[in-house]
Amino acid sequence: MKMKFDLEANDVNSSARAGCLHTAHGKIQTPIFMPVGTVATVKGVHQHELTDDIKAQIILGNTYHLYLRPGTDILEQAGGLHKFNGWDKPILTDSGGYQVFSLSHRRKIKEEGATFSSHIDGSKHLFTPENVMDIQRKIGADIIMAFDECTPYPCEYKYAKRSMHMTHRWLKRCWSHFNQTEPLYGYEQALFPIVQGSVYKDLRRQSAETIAGYDSVGNAIGGLSVGEPHEDLYEMTDLVCSILPKEKPRYLMGVGTPANLLECIALGVDMFDCVLPTRNARHALIYTKEGAMNMKNAKWKADFSPLDPDAANPTSRFYTKAYVRHLFASKELLGPQIASIHNLAFYLWLVGEARKHIIAGDFTAWKNEMVPKLNRRL
RNA sequence: GGGGGUGCGCCGGAGUUGGAGAGCCGGGCCAGACUGUAAAUCUGGUGACUACGUCUGAGUAGGUUCGAGUCCUACCACCCCCA
Numbered sequence: 001m002k003m004k005f006d007l008e009a010n011d012v013n014s015s016a017r018a019g020c021l022h023t024a025h026g027k028i029q030t031p032i033f034m035p036v037g038t039v040a041t042v043k044g045v046h047q048h049e050l051t052d053d054i055k056a057q058i059i060l061g062n063t064y065h066l067y068l069r070p071g072t073d074i075l076e077q078a079g080g081l082h083k084f085n086g087w088d089k090p091i092l093t094d095s096g097g098y099q100v101f102s103l104s105h106r107r108k109i110k111e112e113g114a115t116f117s118s119h120i121d122g123s124k125h126l127f128t129p130e131n132v133m134d135i136q137r138k139i140g141a142d143i144i145m146a147f148d149e150c151t152p153y154p155c156e157y158k159y160a161k162r163s164m165h166m167t168h169r170w171l172k173r174c175w176s177h178f179n180q181t182e183p184l185y186g187y188e189q190a191l192f193p194i195v196q197g198s199v200y201k202d203l204r205r206q207s208a209e210t211i212a213g214y215d216s217v218g219n220a221i222g223g224l225s226v227g228e229p230h231e232d233l234y235e236m237t238d239l240v241c242s243i244l245p246k247e248k249p250r251y252l253m254g255v256g257t258p259a260n261l262l263e264c265i266a267l268g269v270d271m272f273d274c275v276l277p278t279r280n281a282r283h284a285l286i287y288t289k290e291g292a293m294n295m296k297n298a299k300w301k302a303d304f305s306p307l308d309p310d311a312a313n314p315t316s317r318f319y320t321k322a323y324v325r326h327l328f329a330s331k332e333l334l335g336p337q338i339a340s341i342h343n344l345a346f347y348l349w350l351v352g353e354a355r356k357h358i359i360a361g362d363f364t365a366w367k368n369e370m371v372p373k374l375n376r377r378l
Numbered sequence: 379g380g381g382g383g384u385g386c387g388c389c390g391g392a393g394u395u396g397g398a399g400a401g402c403c404g405g406g407c408c409a410g411a412c413u414g415u416a417a418a419u420c421u422g423g424u425g426a427c428u429a430c431g432u433c434u435g436a437g438u439a440g441g442u443u444c445g446a447g448u449c450c451u452a453c454c455a456c457c458c459c460c461a
Contacts, residue, residue, distance in 0.1 A: 037415095038414095038415050043418080044418075062414085065415080065416095094414050095414090099414095102415080102416075103416070118416095145414075150414070194414090220414080222414065223414095224413090224414095225413040226413080226414095227413090251414090253414035254413055273414060274413050274414080275415045275417085279413090279417065279418095282419080283412070283417085283418080283419070294410085296408090296409085297408090297409080298407090298409095331418080333418075336418055337418095
């Protein structure tokens, strides 16, 4: 079957939309948040918790990390990442473009591709648009990403421009190689191109127009949430969304806080991923619809109320703040596990509510009421 | 009862051959950071006060000395050995 995106509802007061992306591994109702599972695991969370408690519809993997360990050959022997980690719903793999940014001191960028020294054993590896497509074919994600350069912030105009053009040339090679190769496991894979251009409007416009020219299933916005002010994030996202085709899902890479999600949904973004809910969970920060709580704080010591009494997921209703604080204070593994389930379930609840309000037609009012609460610190 | 040893931070260690400690390391405690995961990680604070400075502080109380956490005396506490 052919992967396709159905637009189901448009908000009247904003660019928010609700839709459904159909894949070989099931449907994804948008707007959606995708838990990050870099190394074939959403850290600390079981697959059955992802489905039952969190209601995740799609998760991420990372090309660079999976290529280094367990290695592409093992994933191929397993029959792809779905078989390897036992997740039979959709998967998206990032290309390693973010590692071009985050491992910048370990890589060299050339026109051909990026040379990395492994953060695990120091060994040298060359990533090219072509072999990144091959690796992602072998990993077997439903959605795969173009190999790009995620520029840092701040980034000089001259560099941002040069980098964007290289990302465009790399995209052309990705696209060509992707179309010359077949999926290995009998189901369709979709390649999403990525808009770059740092925080420069003319570059973002040019990049979005280039990306819009591809006959892709969906499109991505990269190079944001790398340290720039929120106004820049919103301005660039708004601009790019106004150019990217309406009938295709828009994926804003690496974003963000709960408030970021709602603001960017209002600008027309359909898909998000971010390490915040899981990383911050391991670092004791819990998100709720009333604000965020640092569970290490002494003030929760004797608060025997549930993490969230209204939550749909049982984990957030069952465990108390005092108990979770104790777990973090004692460095017990269960603390990060509970917090990870809670935060992911909250993120999925949040985008699910957004979807409901978009369909109901009162998204903007709801969003404006939610955002100040989400930004609070309890 | 006799002999020997050790005492400073909330705790455990290190160090101090009489020469400038609010002071080393680790833990605890209190906060903060984290946005396509080199992150179950990292950063800061943790005597008092009238607070960019000042004061107090090495078991307690005295003493010697220009100068004592360091030497001396007594007492207290803990540990070891003997009875």
